[in-house]
Amino acid sequence: MQACDVCIIGAGLSGLACAKKLHEIHRESTILILEARDRVGGRTLSVPFHGDAVDLGGQWVGPAQHRALTLLHELGLKTVRQTWFGESQSSSGPNLTDLVGLGYRSLDAWAAGVRDPGSWSRADAVAWDRLSVQDFFDAHVALPGVRRELDLLVRTVTASEPAHLSFLYFLAFLGMCGGLTAVGDGDGGAQSFKVAGGAQQLACRLACDLQARGGVEVRLNTAVTHIAWQSDRDTISACTTRIQASKVVLAISPPLWGTIEWSPPLPLDKAAVASRMYMGSAVKTIAVYKTRFWDSGRGGVAAAPAAAVRQLYLEDLGPVANLFPSTVAGAPALIGLITAASAATFASLREHERRAQVLRQYEHYFGTAAARTECTDFISKDWIREPYSRGCFAALMPPGLATCSGGAAARRPLGGSRNVFFAGTELASEWAGYIEGAIEAGYRAAEEVATALGGGGTSPELLTGLVQALCPRPSSML
Numbered sequence: 001m002q003a004c005d006v007c008i009i010g011a012g013l014s015g016l017a018c019a020k021k022l023h024e025i026h027r028e029s030t031i032l033i034l035e036a037r038d039r040v041g042g043r044t045l046s047v048p049f050h051g052d053a054v055d056l057g058g059q060w061v062g063p064a065q066h067r068a069l070t071l072l073h074e075l076g077l078k079t080v081r082q083t084w085f086g087e088s089q090s091s092s093g094p095n096l097t098d099l100v101g102l103g104y105r106s107l108d109a110w111a112a113g114v115r116d117p118g119s120w121s122r123a124d125a126v127a128w129d130r131l132s133v134q135d136f137f138d139a140h141v142a143l144p145g146v147r148r149e150l151d152l153l154v155r156t157v158t159a160s161e162p163a164h165l166s167f168l169y170f171l172a173f174l175g176m177c178g179g180l181t182a183v184g185d186g187d188g189g190a191q192s193f194k195v196a197g198g199a200q201q202l203a204c205r206l207a208c209d210l211q212a213r214g215g216v217e218v219r220l221n222t223a224v225t226h227i228a229w230q231s232d233r234d235t236i237s238a239c240t241t242r243i244q245a246s247k248v249v250l251a252i253s254p255p256l257w258g259t260i261e262w263s264p265p266l267p268l269d270k271a272a273v274a275s276r277m278y279m280g281s282a283v284k285t286i287a288v289y290k291t292r293f294w295d296s297g298r299g300g301v302a303a304a305p306a307a308a309v310r311q312l313y314l315e316d317l318g319p320v321a322n323l324f325p326s327t328v329a330g331a332p333a334l335i336g337l338i339t340a341a342s343a344a345t346f347a348s349l350r351e352h353e354r355r356a357q358v359l360r361q362y363e364h365y366f367g368t369a370a371a372r373t374e375c376t377d378f379i380s381k382d383w384i385r386e387p388y389s390r391g392c393f394a395a396l397m398p399p400g401l402a403t404c405s406g407g408a409a410a411r412r413p414l415g416g417s418r419n420v421f422f423a424g425t426e427l428a429s430e431w432a433g434y435i436e437g438a439i440e441a442g443y444r445a446a447e448e449v450a451t452a453l454g455g456g457g458t459s460p461e462l463l464t465g466l467v468q469a470l471c472p473r474p475s476s477m478l
């Protein structure tokens with residue numbers, strides 16, 4: 001049996017950020033990171049494309065996401081500004097200017113008031129948590145145009161149907177990000193910058209740096225199946241590997257907590273979070289072109305799509321709900337996001353059917369056959385069927401969970417001597433669901449672990465945990 005001071009489960013950005021921070025503040029600890037996949041990065045995935053990289057997972061960062069920007073800088077990574085269609089500084093997504101202009105600032109004010117789970121016991125929060133986002137909009141949004149924008153906002157930002165999502169949790173999500181304009185498209189929003197060379201590099205470089213420092217090991221192809229905690233000597237097990245750790249950090253999304261066997265079982269409030277939080281649904285597509293047919297030619301600024309001028313809505317013309325102009329390996333490209341209920345339907349198609357649907361939609365939207373005929377490459381990535389993600393962008397709360405047990409329970413460590421800690425983007429207090437949130441939650445968990453470990457290192461006598469994971473296969477590249 002292998003022993004370590006801290007075992008981190010999940011080598012996504014949260015688990016890796018946790019290891020980085022812990023190594024900085026508690027240098028003498030030995031840290032073992034167990035990762036189920038054959039790669040690091042989790043919901044970030046950059047695949048090679050003609051000498052460049054295509055991001056099939058998390059991609060954008062915004063100017064308010066200071067932890068992500070600092071980490072990018074520390075790791076020597078550069079950002080590239082996202083460009084937009086037309087003068088409106090928009091993608092094809094929801095028109096937030098209209099929403100804010102139409103008096104929906106109150107959403108931002110309410111959101112700011114409930115961003116902290118400590119506020120979820122307030123009477124208005126409890127009432128909001130009884131409602132789905134759809135219930136609330138049905139009761140309070142009369143103007144069809146505003147309703148359309150709001151529904152689109154929810155679907156594109158959370159990848160959930162409004163009917164499934166707690167109105168309180170939606171407000172808290174907005175509040176944690178700084179409001180409507182912060183999550184929206186356009187300069188200054190969460191999609192302002194891309195990572196040059198691909199966002200997965202954050203995880204790859206972090207993992208390489210950590211292993212080079214010594215005291216930290218990242219083990220791939222090792223899915224944790226069992227955690228025994230609060231016993232004399234807690235364990236984490238892989239079917240052939242048993243690991244004894246003083247502290248365990250779970251850096252996976254809450255719906256995946258339930259894929260692990262817990263001895264003793266998770267407390268009821270944690271079990272409710274694991275079983276009731278649900279993943280959003282999204283498929284990402286990249287269409288690469290011979291020409292930038294949407295370009296106005298004026299200083300490289302992309303023109304407003306023909307359909308936008310004709311007042312047609314992208315989401316009425318096909319599966320893609322949000323569309324971004326881009327460049328991949330020097331070639332023009334369109335990045336399309338298919339979210340919520342449409343994603344599940346789209347994911348069931350074969351690749352050539354996906355391509356045909358999306359290109360037909362672009363042809364109608366841009367009003368030119370070039371959108372179909374000039375496409376050289378089409379790539380799509382379904383996150384719903386990924387066993388170690390089960391969806392994206394992140395896990396969300398349905399009505400009734402946040403005020404019942406979800407609030408405080410989700411982040412609370414387990415065990416009398418605080419053996420098991422929880423990270424992952426969903427448990428962030430800022431930008432939950434984003435890369436920034438993953439890093440924040442990882443740093444927070446590291447500080448909790450460091451406090452629990454005390455000032456000095458641990459000795460083998462203090463080991464209290466065991467972890468079990470699936471039979472490791474040979475590791476591939478990080």
Ligand SMILES: Cc1cc2nc3c(=O)[nH]c(=O)nc-3n(C[C@H](O)[C@H](O)[C@H](O)COP(=O)(O)OP(=O)(O)OC[C@H]3O[C@@H](n4cnc5c(N)ncnc54)[C@H](O)[C@@H]3O)c2cc1C
Pocket residue numbers: 009010011012013014015034035036037040041042043044056057058059060061222223224225251252253256259260282283284383388389391392393394423424425426433434435436438
């Ligand atoms: C298509 C898509 C687009 C997105 N766009 C953006 C964006 O533009 N900007 C942004 O900020 N965010 C975006 N996101 C969200 C962002 O990628 C995530 O919030 C972030 O990467 C989550 O990091 P994490 O470490 O919390 O979780 P994860 O990345 O999910 O990491 C968890 C890790 O744990 C592993 N794991 C799971 N179960 C086990 C187990 N039993 N044993 C061992 N390991 C296990 C998983 O394999 C995974 O590697 C997007 C996500 C997707 C998928």
